[in-house]
Amino acid sequence: MASTLSAYSDKIREMSVLSLICSCLATQPHPNTLVQYEDMEVKTLNKRTSGQAFEVILKSPTDLSPERPQSLALPPQKKEPSLGELQRRLQAAEERRKSQEKQFLKQLAERREHEKEVLHKAQEVHNNYSKMAEEKLNYKMELNKENRTARLNAMKQRLREKEVHAAEVRRNKELQSELSG
Template identity: 35%
Template sequence: MTLAAYREKMRELPLVSLFCSCILPQPKEKPTKHTPQVLMSASFIINNVFDGGQEAELLKHLAEKREHEREVAQKAIDEQNNFIKMAKEKLEQRMEINKENREAHIAAMLERLQEKVSADWLIN
């Protein structure tokens, strides 16, 4: 192609096409969301799945899968509730032990104070 022919071709093209041709020399076709081929293949797959009594088998499999997921979720909830219950019991035991220790410590301090007061009373 000669330079003159190239210039003539460029004058004929709109400005947007000129820029686009520089960036993308070969224009690409953009696929649409719902092309007939995709819809036909999807309906073909659906028809094949549901042909020959496979629908009942598929539904049974999905029901079993859903039931298994429910069982797993229920087991996780039960384990979480059990953990919370055990943590509460352990916390209550610790609090009770701390309360008993605190009361014993206070009683011992009061006893020593009583002994000291009575000893000071006897000395004076």
């Protein structure tokens, strides 16, 4: 009731003095009334360039006619629920809780299963990568070993060739010294 009274007083402060006087004097609905509710009526004002204008007239609780039901009356008191009704509600709440718990556990299990799958896949990717990296490393090491062996063999061959050449040069010098000698 206090909130309705404060709403009325706020509305009265917002209304212009002329419309307040007119609404107090004219108790019958105006011919341009659009809608009439229990304690207020909405009517159109002259059209303006900015659009349609409406006026809302609030009626005080004393203006309500006796044939209309009073909306401001207190609502009927709720009767206390019976013990059976309380037990039924409690049982329904318990069933909802159990259902929600079961659904939550199901989602949790699905999430764990998904996490296991993701971890397994990540483990596979890691193992494949490690295996590939190891194979590459072994290949490079083998290639380096082959290259080193090939270079070593090439150096040995050049050394042999130089030794053969040096032996030839020495023999030629000896022959030359014998001939000139």
